Amino acid sequence: MEPASFFSELSSNLAVGLATALTLENLAYCALGVTLGTFLGALPGIGVLIAMSMLFPVTFHLPATAAIIMLGGIYYGTAYGGSISSILLNVPGTPANAVACLDGHPMAQQGRAGVALSMTAVSSFIGASVGIIIMMFFAPVIAEHALDFGPAEYFMLILLGLLAASTVSGGSPLKGVAMVFFGIALGLVGTDLNSGQLRYVFGIVELRDGLGLLGIAMGVFGVTEIVATIRGARPESVDSRSITLKTMMPTRDDVARLWMPSLRGAGIGSFIGALPGTGSMIASFMSYAVERRVSREPERFGKGALEGVIAPEAANNAADQTAFIPTLTLGIPGSPALALILGILLIHGVNPGPTMLSERPDMFWGLVMSFWVGNILLLILNIPLIGVWVRVLSIPYRLLYPSILFFVCIGAFSVNNAVFDLWTVAGFAVLGYCMRLLGLPAAPLILGYVLGPMMEVQFRRTLIFSGGDFTAFVDRPISLTLLFVSIAVLAAPALLHLRGRLRRRATT
Numbered sequence: 280m281e282p283a284s285f286f287s288e289l290s291s292n293l294a295v296g297l298a299t300a301l302t303l304e305n306l307a308y309c310a311l312g313v314t315l316g317t318f319l320g321a322l323p324g325i326g327v328l329i330a331m332s333m334l335f336p337v338t339f340h341l342p343a344t345a346a347i348i349m350l351g352g353i354y355y356g357t358a359y360g361g362s363i364s365s366i367l368l369n370v371p372g373t374p375a376n377a378v379a380c381l382d383g384h385p386m387a388q389q390g391r392a393g394v395a396l397s398m399t400a401v402s403s404f405i406g407a408s409v410g411i412i413i414m415m416f417f418a419p420v421i422a423e424h425a426l427d428f429g430p431a432e433y434f435m436l437i438l439l440g441l442l443a444a445s446t447v448s449g450g451s452p453l454k455g456v457a458m459v460f461f462g463i464a465l466g467l468v469g470t471d472l473n474s475g476q477l478r479y480v481f482g483i484v485e486l487r488d489g490l491g492l493l494g495i496a497m498g499v500f501g502v503t504e505i506v507a508t509i510r511g512a513r514p515e516s517v518d519s520r521s522i523t524l525k526t527m528m529p530t531r532d533d534v535a536r537l538w539m540p541s542l543r544g545a546g547i548g549s550f551i552g553a554l555p556g557t558g559s560m561i562a563s564f565m566s567y568a569v570e571r572r573v574s575r576e577p578e579r580f581g582k583g584a585l586e587g588v589i590a591p592e593a594a595n596n597a598a599d600q601t602a603f604i605p606t607l608t609l610g611i612p613g614s615p616a617l618a619l620i621l622g623i624l625l626i627h628g629v630n631p632g633p634t635m636l637s638e639r640p641d642m643f644w645g646l647v648m649s650f651w652v653g654n655i656l657l658l659i660l661n662i663p664l665i666g667v668w669v670r671v672l673s674i675p676y677r678l679l680y681p682s683i684l685f686f687v688c689i690g691a692f693s694v695n696n697a698v699f700d701l702w703t704v705a706g707f708a709v710l711g712y713c714m715r716l717l718g719l720p721a722a723p724l725i726l727g728y729v730l731g732p733m734m735e736v737q738f739r740r741t742l743i744f745s746g747g748d749f750t751a752f753v754d755r756p757i758s759l760t761l762l763f764v765s766i767a768v769l770a771a772p773a774l775l776h777l778r779g780r781l782r783r784r785a786t787t
Contacts (some may be wrong), residue, residue: 285600308341315354317356317361320360320361331353331616333619334349346627347448347646355407355653358592362396367695381567382580385696399592400662406593410598415647418608430741431746432758433610435736436609436761438734440460451718458727463728464731465724468489491610494700495725498711499724542593549598549600551598552604558669562594619725748785
C-alpha cells in the first residue's frame with residue numbers, strides 16, 4: 280500500500296474510532312473501567328483478572344464495543360494503580376509492578392513518595408502513548424499480511440503462542456506446558472460441534488454446553504488470589520496525610536531523568552507486549568535490567584533511583600497496549616487477561632482476527648481511540664486524586680475481601696441463574712489454590728482453555744483441506760518457520776538449564 284493511501288485510510292479510521300469512543304455510553308464505560316482498574320490495582324492481591332472476572336456478568340448485558348472498552352480500561356488501569364502499593368507499601372498491586380518495589384519503596388522511605396508517584400503516572404502515560412501509536416500503525420499491516428494465513432499457519436501460530444506463554448513467562452516450563460494441556464482439555468468439555476458427540480461430561484447435563492469461562496476465571500484467579508492474600512501478612516500502613524500535591528512536585532533533576540528512561544522502557548515494553556504470551560511482567564524486568572546497564576551510576580539502583588521506577592512502569596504500560604495487537608489482529612491473546620477479553624468477544628459473536636478491521640472497524644478503532652481517552656483520564660485520576668487512592672490502602676481486609684467474594688458469587692449466579700455456576704466457581708477455587716500450593720501456573724491454563732478449541736478447529740480444517748495429509752502443516756514456508764520457532768521456544772529453557780549445570784560443574 281502506498282504511503283499516501285495508507286495515511287488517508289488511517290485518518291478516516293481514526294475519525295470513525297474517535298466518533299465511536301466519544302459517544303456518551305462508551306465514555307461512561309471507559310471512565311468506569313479505568314477508575315475500577317486503578318482502585319483494584321492499588322490493592323495488594325487484587326489485580327486485573329479479579330476485576331475483569333467480577334464484571335464479566337455485566338458485559339453480557341452491554342453492547343460489544345462498550346463491554347470491550349470497559350474491560351480494556353480495567354486492563355491497563357490496574358497497571359497505573361498497581362504502582363501505588365508497590366511504592367508506598369513495598370507490596371506490588373500486580374505482578375508487573377513488582378519491579379517498582381526495588382527503587383520505589385526506598386524513595387518513599389526517603390520522604391520522596393509523592394515524587395515517585397507523580398513521575399510514575401507521567402512515565403506510565405508516556406509508555407501507554409508510545410504503545411498506542413505503535414498499535415495504530417502496525418495493527419493494520421499485521422492484519423493485512425495475516426489474510427494470507429491458512430488453517431495450518433493459524434494452527435502453528437496458536438501453538439507458538441501457547442508454548443511461549445508456558446515457557447517464557449517464568450516458573451517451570453514443564454509445569455507451564457502441563458497446565459496448557461490441562462486448559463485445552465477443559466476447553467474440549469461439552470458437545471463436539473462437528474460430530475455432536477459429548478466429551479468429558481460424565482453424565483452431567485450442565486456440562487453439555489461446556490465449562491463457562493466466567494466460572495474458571497473467577498475460581499482460579501479471583502477467589503484463589505483473595506484467599507492467598509488473606510492468609511498473607513497485612514502490609515505496613517501508610518500515612519495518607521504525607522502525600523500531598525506539594526510533595527508530588529518533582530525537581531528539575533527529576534524531570535531531566537524522566538524522558539530517556541521512559542522512552543527506552545516504552546520501546547522495550549512495546550516490543551515485548553506485541554509477542555503473544557509474554558506479558559508486561561517480562562517487559563518490566565527487562566526494562567529495569569537495561570536501565571541499570573546503561574546508567575552511569577548503577578550503584579544507585581535499589582537505593583531509590585528514579586529511573587528504576589519510571590522505566591519499568593513505562594514498559595509495562597506500553598506492553599499492555601501493544602498486547603492488543605496479536606489479540607485483535609491474529610486472535611492470539613497477548614496475556615491471560617486478554618484471553619478473557621478474547622472470550623468476551625467470542626461470546627458477543629465477534630471473531631478477532633485479520634478480518635476484524637474490515638468487518639468491525641468501528642469496534643477496533645473505537646477501542647484504540649478509547650485508549651487515548653482512558654489514559655488521559657488515568658493521568659487525571661492518578662495525580663490530583665492520589666490522596667484518594669492512598670486512603671484506599673487503609674480499608675480493612677476483613678471488610679474488603681468478603682465484599683468482593685459476595686459480588687463474585689452474585690455475578691456468577693446472575694449469568695444463567697444456576698446454582699451449578701456457583702459450584703463451578705467453588706470447584707475451580709479449590710483447584711486454583713491447590714495449584715498455587717504445588718507451584719502450578721494458572722495463566723497457561725486459561726490460555727489453553729481459550730485457544731484450545733480454536734486450535735482444534737484449525738487442525739481439523741487443515742486435515743480436511745489436505746485430505747488427511749499431515750505434511751500440510753509444514754509444506755508452506757510460514758507454517759514451517761512457525762514450527763521451528765515453536766521448537767526453539769520449547770527447547771530454549773532446557774538448553775539454558777543444561778548450560779547452567781555445565782557451568783556449575785566447571786566451577787566445582
